[in-house]
Amino acid sequence: MLGYLIRRVLAAVPVMGVVALFVFLLLRLTPGDPAAILAGDNATPERLERIRTSLGLNEPLIVQFITWVNKLLHGDLGTSLISNLPVMKMIGQRVEPSISIALSTIILAVIVAVPLGVIAAWKHGTWIDRFVMGLSVLGFSVPVFVVGYVLIEVFAIDLRWVPVQGFKSISAGFGAFFERIILPTCALSFIYIALIARMTRAAMLDVLGEDYVRTARAKGINEVAVMMRHALRNAAVPVITVIGTGFALLISGVVVTESVFNIPGIGRLTVDAVLARDYPVIQAMILLTSLIYVVVNLLIDVAYTLLDPRIRY
Amino acid sequence: MADQMTNPVLDINNLVVAVGKKPGGPKIIDGISIQVHERETLCLVGESGSGKSVTSLTTMGLLPKGTLMPSGGSVKLVGEEILTATDRRLRQLRATKMAMIFQEPMTALNPVVPVGRQIDEVLRAHTDLDAKARKKRILDMMEQVHLPQVERIFASYPHRLSGGQRQRIMIAMALVLEPKLLIADEPTTALDVTTQKQILSLIRELQRDHGTAVLFITHDMGVVAEIADRVAVMRQGRLVETGPLEAVLRNPTMEYTRNLLASVPSLVPRPPREESREPVVLEANELSKVYKERAFFGKGREVVAADKVTLTLRKGRTLGIVGESGSGKSTVARCIVRLIDPTSGGVRLAGREISDISRRLLQPHRQKIQIVFQDPYRSLNPRVSVGESIAEGPINYGVPHANAMKRARELLELVGLPADAVSRYPHQFSGGQRQRIAIARALALDPDVLVADEAVSALDVSVQAQVLDLLDEIQQRLGIAILFITHDLRVAAQICDEVVVMQHGRVVEQGPAGEVLTHPQQAYTKALLDAAPGRHWDFANFRPVSEGVAATM
Numbered sequence: 001m002l003g004y005l006i007r008r009v010l011a012a013v014p015v016m017g018v019v020a021l022f023v024f025l026l027l028r029l030t031p032g033d034p035a036a037i038l039a040g041d042n043a044t045p046e047r048l049e050r051i052r053t054s055l056g057l058n059e060p061l062i063v064q065f066i067t068w069v070n071k072l073l074h075g076d077l078g079t080s081l082i083s084n085l086p087v088m089k090m091i092g093q094r095v096e097p098s099i100s101i102a103l104s105t106i107i108l109a110v111i112v113a114v115p116l117g118v119i120a121a122w123k124h125g126t127w128i129d130r131f132v133m134g135l136s137v138l139g140f141s142v143p144v145f146v147v148g149y150v151l152i153e154v155f156a157i158d159l160r161w162v163p164v165q166g167f168k169s170i171s172a173g174f175g176a177f178f179e180r181i182i183l184p185t186c187a188l189s190f191i192y193i194a195l196i197a198r199m200t201r202a203a204m205l206d207v208l209g210e211d212y213v214r215t216a217r218a219k220g221i222n223e224v225a226v227m228m229r230h231a232l233r234n235a236a237v238p239v240i241t242v243i244g245t246g247f248a249l250l251i252s253g254v255v256v257t258e259s260v261f262n263i264p265g266i267g268r269l270t271v272d273a274v275l276a277r278d279y280p281v282i283q284a285m286i287l288l289t290s291l292i293y294v295v296v297n298l299l300i301d302v303a304y305t306l307l308d309p310r311i312r313y
Numbered sequence: 314m315a316d317q318m319t320n321p322v323l324d325i326n327n328l329v330v331a332v333g334k335k336p337g338g339p340k341i342i343d344g345i346s347i348q349v350h351e352r353e354t355l356c357l358v359g360e361s362g363s364g365k366s367v368t369s370l371t372t373m374g375l376l377p378k379g380t381l382m383p384s385g386g387s388v389k390l391v392g393e394e395i396l397t398a399t400d401r402r403l404r405q406l407r408a409t410k411m412a413m414i415f416q417e418p419m420t421a422l423n424p425v426v427p428v429g430r431q432i433d434e435v436l437r438a439h440t441d442l443d444a445k446a447r448k449k450r451i452l453d454m455m456e457q458v459h460l461p462q463v464e465r466i467f468a469s470y471p472h473r474l475s476g477g478q479r480q481r482i483m484i485a486m487a488l489v490l491e492p493k494l495l496i497a498d499e500p501t502t503a504l505d506v507t508t509q510k511q512i513l514s515l516i517r518e519l520q521r522d523h524g525t526a527v528l529f530i531t532h533d534m535g536v537v538a539e540i541a542d543r544v545a546v547m548r549q550g551r552l553v554e555t556g557p558l559e560a561v562l563r564n565p566t567m568e569y570t571r572n573l574l575a576s577v578p579s580l581v582p583r584p585p586r587e588e589s590r591e592p593v594v595l596e597a598n599e600l601s602k603v604y605k606e607r608a609f610f611g612k613g614r615e616v617v618a619a620d621k622v623t624l625t626l627r628k629g630r631t632l633g634i635v636g637e638s639g640s641g642k643s644t645v646a647r648c649i650v651r652l653i654d655p656t657s658g659g660v661r662l663a664g665r666e667i668s669d670i671s672r673r674l675l676q677p678h679r680q681k682i683q684i685v686f687q688d689p690y691r692s693l694n695p696r697v698s699v700g701e702s703i704a705e706g707p708i709n710y711g712v713p714h715a716n717a718m719k720r721a722r723e724l725l726e727l728v729g730l731p732a733d734a735v736s737r738y739p740h741q742f743s744g745g746q747r748q749r750i751a752i753a754r755a756l757a758l759d760p761d762v763l764v765a766d767e768a769v770s771a772l773d774v775s776v777q778a779q780v781l782d783l784l785d786e787i788q789q790r791l792g793i794a795i796l797f798i799t800h801d802l803r804v805a806a807q808i809c810d811e812v813v814v815m816q817h818g819r820v821v822e823q824g825p826a827g828e829v830l831t832h833p834q835q836a837y838t839k840a841l842l843d844a845a846p847g848r849h850w851d852f853a854n855f856r857p858v859s860e861g862v863a864a865t866m
Binding site: 212307 | 373434
């Protein structure tokens with residue numbers, strides 16, 4: 001297992017290397033002078049020259065790349081063109097809200113969706129099944145901002161149970177953290193509940209037709225044990241895949257929710273950077289997103305081997 | 314028999330099972346009555362669709378809910394009615410009073426739970442024993458089913474075990490609580506003959522030790538002759554005939570039973586045909602196939618699937634390749650047809666070497682060698698009409714569409730199907746009919762060689778007999794050469810002129826079928842023949858083989 005982990009981590013290195021190369025070339029291969037792109041439309045010649053020297057643009061491309069990677073490895077992602085803050089620091093501030101919301105959303109979604117999917121498969125073809133699938137269609141089709149505003153209207157404005165917007169770090173106390181995170185979590189989890197419940201149901205229906213489920217029933221054990229011990233674990237692989245990719249999407253791709261609830265996450269940071277052509281931030285975000293996907297995929301593969309003893313690498 | 318006097322362990326009386334939740338649907342089981350007594354094995358025999366599995370699932374209360382429902386009669390287990398029992402009561406009865414083992418040991422065990430824990434589950438659900446006592450009992454049971462190194466196997470996952478070992482685990486799981494009734498649904502059908510023999514004697518042995526009543530479901534008359542005390546023959550949901558083993562095999566009273574027994578191919582090879590002087594159409598010379606497993610880091614592993622296989626086939630003759638699973642017989646067939654590329658060695662088709670020529674150059678030779686696969690349910694494209702399937706080959710070789718379709722009609726008649734079947738689709742045909750279609754498809758290209766890869770193994774015996782007759786007839790009419798791959802020595806004895814016996818990728822023995830199958834020289838061939846179930850019984854003549862030999866002398 002350890003050997004497998006080490007091999008997988010090593011195999012991730014070239015992937016990240018290719019991403020780094022792409023990100024590096026993004027600026028250099030764009031038509032025009034990278035310094036001019038970085039400096040924006042109203043730059044003075046002195047400022048352009050300063051940027052050229054600071055980026056080492058007068059050096060050969062390969063030297064530039066090595067210097068850039070070296071800086072990267074030391075945590076230097078450059079400086080934002082807009083705020084003049086180090087990019088590392090900007091992202092650092094934004095990571096906690098994003099990861100908090102992604103985690104709480106995925107946890108809520110799994111807790112609600114997996115039992116729903118299992119019950120729907122167990123009661124396949126009955127009104128319970130149809131009800132769960134109906135809910136799932138609803139979850140898919142209602143846009144997240146609609147859910148968000150409805151939740152705000154009901155729970156924050158009418159009932160005044162929780163604040164309308166914003167984010168507080170967990171270090172500021174769990175209560176303050178929790179009351180601000182709960183609405184965006186609920187809003188976001190809608191579609192993931194729909195997705196995971198559907199996936200669980202489909203995977204369970206497949207597995208319930210297997211011979212070993214019949215064997216389990218022939219043993220005279222109760223239906224709960226048949227469902228949980230024999231069916232669900234075998235159905236887990238496709239479900240885990242959806243959960244994993246869903247989690248990766250959640251970290252970087254929840255711009256709308258972040259806007260609705262005014263949360264300073266990395267989704268909005270990315271959109272702001274793209275709109276302002278803040279290249280150092282865009283580069284850092286591409287690297288970060290790729291890293292998240294690589295790590296999540298690694299975790300999914302490790303989960304496979306833990307769930308299914310037949311999978312060996 | 315004295316046992317008959319006691320109350321039966323299983324008493325099925327006038328059982329009716331119908332489709333759908335409400336009574337009145339089509340009847341799958343129509344009024345069958347059978348009894349199984351203590352220490353007795355009742356074999357429930359029938360072809361596919363006869364309702365034997367539905368009978369066993371009804372007894373266990375395991376019918377798929379909502380699709381099949383018992384609508385009449387009674388099923389009594391040691392006097393207790395099963396059909397009206399609650400789900401809770403049924404769960405209590407399973408594994409304690411009645412247990413079941415299934416056909417496919419490869420899929421009957423949960424792949425993600427160690428086998429020891431799967432047996433343990435039975436004890437946890439039905440007893441109050443503590444962990445230590447449970448484990449002791451499981452290991453004891455695993456020894457009783459003759460598993461080696463029980464401690465290691467206890468902690469193993471199913472995929473680490475062979476098919477035979479998995480079936481032993483299933484038997485241990487079924488018998489660990491000493492149920493009164495064991496239902497065995499084709500428990501050896503998926504196993505090789507040598508393993509089958511071991512499992513059959515294991516079931517007998519455990520039955521003797523525990524006094525279990527066994528309801529044994531099978532389609533294989535050979536297995537019936539090995540294990541049954543009494544036989545019940547089923548057909549289309551009805552009971553055709555019941556009686557003690559000897560009586561049914563010697564003097565079947567019903568026409569259907571007679572036909573069923575007459576269809577069982579004899580292990581005694583058919584009279585040899587004259588030596589052939591016809592030209593050689595197919596030659597394999599030291600044909601080898603090595604699979605290399607590549608590893609991400611470190612060394613790969615090599616698996617030799619076929620090792621220097623040499624064989625020759627003359628026009629109008631049938632050569633059989635026999636062997637157990639993993640012997641490499643299908644690999645050889647696929648190399649010869651070039652569905653896979655051999656690693657080394659040569660294949661000469663009508664004198665032309667084809668083992669190493671490119672796919673493009675191979676194209677004109679493909680039509681000379683055609684293959685029929687095992688599973689007629691999966692080898693025909695369900696969305697293409699039968700006529701188009703048959704005509705596709707000739708059309709690829711430039712025959713105009715109208716001519717190809719005309720030929721398809723002729724071929725369908727040749728294989729015994731109506732010519733208007735061209736416009737129908739595969740799902741409208743039975744398994745035997747589909748295999749006829751597959752044969753027609755292969756013949757459409759006028760091949761010199763027909764490769765039949767377990768082509769009759771998935772068919773019921775009566776259908777199997779018809780398809781074997783068809784192949785024989787086609788060979789006589791067209792002079793085609795047949796390479797016949799099978800695991801079934803009975804089939805090989807009836808259709809082959811020569812046989813090649815394979816084991817672990819190597820040819821163990823080869824020669825005329827009459828010689829190899831009656832006076833085998835090699836220990837492995839002897840073991841194979843010895844393991845063939847019901848080898849002492851000549852079913853088609855309703856007598857033991859020994860009496861037949863005495864009669865001809």
